[in-house]
Amino acid sequence: MTSNFSWLKKPLSLKPSQRYFFAGALTMLSSAQTMASNHSLLIAVDGLRGxxxxxxxxxxxxxxxxxxxxxxxxxxxxxYAQTMKDAAPNSGPNHVGIMTGVTSSKSSVTGNSDVHTGRYDQYPHYQSLLERHNSKLNTAYLVTWSTDMQIANNADLKIDSNDAGNVANTLAIINGTYQSNDWPRGTTPDSIFLFLDDVDAAGHACCFAASDTGYVDEVADVDKQIGSILAAIKARPNFGNENWQIVVTSDHGGRGSSHGIHAADNYTIPFLVVSKSAKQGYLTGVPKNYDAAPTVLAHHGVSVPSNMDGVVRGNSVQQKAPEAIETDLITYLPFEGDFHDKSGNHLHAHVGGGSPEVNSGGKFGRFVAINGDKEFLTLGNPSELDFAHARDFTLMTWYRVNGDQHGDPVIVGNKNWDSGSNRGTLLLANEGNGDDVGINIASTSADRKDIDPIDYTFNGWWLLVATFDRDGSATLYAGSPTGELNIISGSIEDVGDISSSLDWNIGQDGTGRYKYNLKADLDDFAVWGRALSIDEVRTLYNGGAGTEINRILGNVSTKYLTAESNIIAGQDYSVIITTVVDGQTCGLEWDATLRNRERNAKWDCAGRADPLTLKVNKVESSGGVKRVSGYLVAQGGKGAFEWDADMVSNERNAKFDEGTSGDYLTFTLSNSANSSKISAIAYDKECGLEWDADLIGGERNAKFDCRPRYDSFTIQLLD
Incomplete structure (x- = not known):
């Protein structure tokens, strides 16, 4: 209840001893008034991955x-915050940790069945500590898991309901309309704890995954619920004079439809502190969910008990990333016909084994295919790639495969992979079940860290970025072809010197002799001497479309035909044509089988495309669109592009005919490189080039749809 101190305004005549007493009383009253002006809302969202x-x-x-x-x-x-590590990432111990600021080894809560036996007398709930410090504070505790009612707490109000009910209760508490025997109508809330469970339920229903619509939709629903609570706080009549703190965290992540696994996808969770005193940015170090309790206590001016494991968060954030992404770029391999470094540092790669091929149809221009036994590239062991005890760094590549890896091969690394405890660093494929990626880093067996897994799909281009903040976390980003940016993280604060006498190899471990060789396509490979920020990763990922580093560096980047291209009638252009189907890059190819001097045209959804020659006959421009007409011929004498005379259900097969010059085609180009349309006139009817819906053996038939309908393509110019 609010006290009336108006009598303090009256002039008083005090004796010296009374003056000392009164000064102390003023100090105590001032402290009480400060606490009364501070308000906190701690929200724990069950099952919210990082x-x-x-x-x-x-x-x-x-x-x-x-x-x-x-x-x-x-x-x-x-x-990149983390759950406690001395108990499985399940609700019981982590709920207790969020509320008490200690891990399982102190609370003695190891699972969901022993919450009632926690050592709450020695490690009290943070709201109990608030009440002990000032019993006039109004504290409310709202949970949606009945087990949480077993956690001892001296809060004034305790409610066990479902998510919708407790959001409604929280709104009523904030706007002053909630009323019960323990909470008179109009009571001002000082501390609110709110637990929300529906995100966890969505994960268990299918998957704790960015690719699961049910999971991400439930996160969006929770955001709306929190939005309504934030609006209610701002609508409070005295909001301008109040000092609110909002803390949000979670108890665990998940994998598949479950959690409780000792792995990064279960450990990685968010941690957020919002207040007038918090710094703006990304938190330093490795925040834990059990940092929530001390963070709230500090906001209320309560001393944090020395026996708490958690620490106060919000006052220290990372330095902002440099203005230019290319800052501290050590090497950059675009694989545009060779293995040369285009960063300007001349840290080129060389063939370490086998015969890696540079092919057309990469994420940007060309790519390197590493497929043969013991086939790999090497960067050697230069001083620029010695990250020692404390130097931050980042590894990056675009990555594509068309099936499970065999064993657990290395994408890039510099350690002997006979043991993960050996000194060095690895970015790994198949670290688990054949279609996932992970990180391994160690200086000795004592500080070995494995951060995995993130599952990937086949045939599409994935962005893989591994960042290493040496006094914080190693974070693995995996951006899917369909727009989801998966993120897992783990602490590497205690990892020592990772210098290795071995080479940095691409497709092999540092020895070049590991028994399992990578079989994958790689493009736009880069290494930085700093940890990229998530904002920089977002820029490189660009929602799955990607941003070519050549373009960032101002180098001659991959060229595409667009409405802005300078195309001249009478000239020939060497091109490859690709399209994206369900996240897979599919390239226009001729079929190896020759029948009556004709080859079927197909879309190879492993992303490989055959080089073609565009013979331009006419160029027209109007309304921001360029129409280029002419013929398309497969290089190497494999035939000219045609439509088939037979029409079935308004469709004609596309083919390459060795006996003709091809059919006359029109290429409609817009300002977007990914929106080109290709059409032909067949028996006075326009037919648009399409890919077939059926995927057989990783390929789709190419066809002309004469309704007409068109698919969108990318036409890349080759050197």
Missing amino acids: DGIENSVTPNFDKLIQGTWAEGYQGAFAF
Whole structure:
């Protein structure tokens, strides 16, 4: 209840001893008034992975993170925060940790069945500590898992309901309309704890995954619920004079439809602190979910008990990333016909074994295919790639495969992979079940860290980025062809010297003799001497479309035909044509089988395309669109592109005919390199080039649809 101190305004005549007493009383009253002006809302979202917010529609989380929720408030955020490690990543021990600030070894809570036996007398709930410090504080505790009612807590109000009910209860508490025997109508809330469970339920229903619509939709629903609570806080009549703190975290992530596994996808969770005193940016170090309790206590001016494992978060954030992504770029291999470094540092790669091929149809221009036994590239062991005890770094590549790896091959690394405890670093394929990626880093067996797994799909281009913050976390980003940016993380604070006498190899371990060789396509490979920020990773990923580093560097980048291209009638252009189907890059090819001097035209969805020659006859431009007409011929004498005379269900097969010059085609080019249309006139009817819906053996038939319908293509110019 609010006290009336108006009598203090009256003039008083005091004796010296009374003056000392009164000064102390003023100090105590001032402290009480400060506490009364501070308000906190701690939200625990069950089952919210660290990348859950990244891949969902979350405008309210975004405002909190970006510091734009309310004037004077900043957001300190970590998508790489961690659960406790001395218990499995399940609800019981982590709920207790969030509320008490200690891990399982102190609370003695190891699972969901022993929550009632926790050592709450020695490690009290943070709201109990608030009440002990000032019993006049109004504290509310709202949970949706009945087991949480077994955690001892001296809060004034305790409610066990479902998510919708407790969001409604929280709104009523904030706007002053909630009323019960323990909470008179109009009571001002000082501390609110709110637990929300539906995200966890969505994960268990299918998958704790960015690719699961049910999971990401539920994260979006929670964002809307939190948005309504934030709006209620801002609508409070005295909001401008109040000092709110909002903390959001989670108890665990997940894999598949479950959790409780000792692995990075289960450990990685978000941690967010929003207040007037928080710094804006990404939190330093490795935040833990059990940092929540001390963070709230500090906001209320309560001393954090020395026996707490958690620490106060929000006052220290990372330095901002450099203005230019290319800052501290050590080497960059675009694989545009060779293995040369285009960063300007001349740290070229060389063939370490076999005969890696540079082919057309990469993510940007060309790519390197590493397929043969003991086939790999090497960067050697230069001093520029010695990251020693403390140097941050980043490994990056675009990655594509068309099936499971055999064994656990290395994408890039410099250690002997006979043991993960050997000194060095690896970015790995198939670290688990044949279709996932992970990180291994160690200086000795004592500090070995394995950060995995993220599952990937076949045939599409994935962006893989591994960042290493040596006094914080190693974070693995895997951007899918369909737009999801998967993120897992793990602490590497205690990892020592990772210098290795071995080479940095691409497709093999540092020895070049590991029994399992990588079989994959790689493009736009790069290494930085710093840890890229998530914002920089987002720029490189660009929603799956990607940003070519050549373009960032201002080098001559991959060229595509667009409406802005200078195309001249009478000239020939060497091209490859690709399209994206369900996240897979499919390239126009001629079939190896020759019948009556004709080859079927097909779309190879392993992304490989055959080089073709565009023979331009006429060029027309109008309304921002360029129409280029002419013929398309397969190089190497494999035939000219035609439509088949037979029409079935308004469709004609596409083919390469060795006995003709091809059919006359029109290429309609827009300003977007990915939106070209190709059509032909067949018996006075326009037919648009398409890919067939059926995928057989990794290929789709090429056809002309004479309704007409058109698919969109990318036409890349070759040197």
